[in-house]
Amino acid sequence: MIDPVMMSSISWVEFQRRVAHENLVVFIPCGSLEQHGPHLPLGTDALLCTAVAQSVARAVNGLVAPTLNYGYKSQPRCGGGQHFPGTTSLDGHSLSQIARDIIRELARHQVRHIAFIDGHYENQWFLTEGIELAMRDLGKTAELRVMRLEYWDFCNEETLKEVFPDGFPGFALEHAAVIETSLMLHYYPDLVHLDLIPSDGPAKFPAYDLYPPDISLVPASGVLSSARGASPQKGALLATQICSSIAAAIEREFYA
């Protein structure tokens, strides 16, 4: 399907025109291939950050580059860990180098504004490293500016209160739980199996990590706190509020 907001759907001629005539922001969704409980697909993080990037790009007339479908290794306290079948991850330096390469290439094409839309908790410092290395490569005179964000950080207090009337468990435990399940029900309802939502959690972890990890601390389902309160209405509320807040940040930093 041709979607004019996707960089992969337009020609080089159109790309060149848009870079030359618009203050173009290129969005790079960054996901993972990681277990998300029995009720959500392995590609949940990649699917959600892509949907968020598309909504924001439509709002600010930006372009979405192809999604990074693999991410840094799943950690037990925020993603369940690497022991789940199907969780397929990159070494940190691989992710940083991919981010660095893409920034260098977009800068070579005269793109001046890039926004990484991260949908996988564990990616953030390796994306940051890729951005830091690329900025160092390009030098101080480069006009490039890069934003990196984790989309859930844009949930405001009002939204959190409405989505979690009984109290918010925190973003780390929100793995395959209410926020991700609600957003999946909003964007990709066919990929959600509500009948398979487990009753596990919330998981209880000590305030440190151990290697090799103690997988007995991780609920067997891979869900770190219950997804039972998820609904498409909450998904619509989260999606609308998060995307408009991210669009406002893009306008402020890149268009003001």
Ligand SMILES: [Zn+2]
């Ligand atoms: Zn996730």
